Amino acid sequence: MEKNEKLIRDLLKLAESDIVAKSKSYYVVGMTYEDLAQELRTKLIEVADRYDESRGSMRTFAHIVMWNHIKDLIKKSKREKRKIDSYHLSLTDFERKV
Numbered sequence: 001m002e003k004n005e006k007l008i009r010d011l012l013k014l015a016e017s018d019i020v021a022k023s024k025s026y027y028v029v030g031m032t033y034e035d036l037a038q039e040l041r042t043k044l045i046e047v048a049d050r051y052d053e054s055r056g057s058m059r060t061f062a063h064i065v066m067w068n069h070i071k072d073l074i075k076k077s078k079r080e081k082r083k084i085d086s087y088h089l090s091l092t093d094f095e096r097k098v
Contacts, residue, residue, distance in 0.1 A: 008048045015044060015062035026070050029077040036073070043069045 023037035031039070044065055051061050 004049060007051065008045055011044055011048050011051065011058055011062060012041060014058055015040075015066070018059075018063065018066065019044075022066055022070060026074070028070070028073045029080070031073070031077075036070070039073065040066050040069060 019037050019040045023033040023040060026036065028036055044062060047065055051058060055061075
């Protein structure tokens with residue numbers, strides 16, 4: 001098994017209970033908790049090669065990555081919500097020309 005694959009496997013195994021707990025604790029507009037859990041797993045896989053054991057434990061690394069990704073997803077969902085809220089149509093836009 002390649003070193004990176006082992007690192008990913010170990011990271012996901014270690015973080016799985018935290019992934020489930022965090023995905024059920026936070027709400028992101030437009031996502032179910034299963035979607036959020038999958039997003040967190042995907043993010044951990046993407047950044048696994050950045051883990052440096054001299055800077056802290058694997059659990060701490062996973063916690064920081066997941067927390068930052070959740071914050072980013074919440075910010076993104078709020079931006080999307082504001083985009084929708086900023087569209088206005090006046091009643092005259094719906095008037096039918098006779």
